[in-house]
Amino acid sequence: MKPLIARRVTTCYYCKDPIIKGSERLTDSINIKNSNSSTGYFTIKRHFHFRKEEDSQQSCHDMWVVEIFARMPPPIIKSNNPRGRPALNLTVEQRTERRILLKRLHSQVRYYITEGNLDLSKPQYLTEVTLRDVRKATRFRNNIITILEALEIVGGIPEKYEGYLVGEETAA
Ligand SMILES: [Zn+2]
16 A cells, blocks of 8 residues: 555544645555445545654554454354354355355465464564554455455354454445
8 A cells, every 4th residue: 555645634544633635645445345336346445644743653554454453353263164053044146155255265364364474363463563564464454354245245244253344334
């Protein structure tokens, strides 16, 4: 995400202070699947200060990502037991889509958490966070939220992943 010059005054999603016109601004956007939209998606955009103070090292976006991840429970990867799971009232197409989405979800977790060493459960993550971790966490967050939003429509979000939508505004 590259900072762009703000052409109008907006409010920072993290600190709620105005982002002055002409200052550097970061915009985080997520596409969420929506069959009612002509494009099939709608986009949530949030603006953040790139540097609130002249000498600051972290952007408001960095702070926001770190805080969200600090609140989240680490995902439990092992549990592929279909027994005892409530039967979902879905069509064949929806079941197929759900299976594909779950596969994608697990591969994201494997890639970022297991192989990528992105450990969001360690308390030191908050204090020793590196810019690389923030970027990695941002990518993971955006990917996983897109998948979870799509899963919500086809049978719901798996319980152990519910924490990932905490702090997200539900855009309707
Ligand atoms: Zn801010």
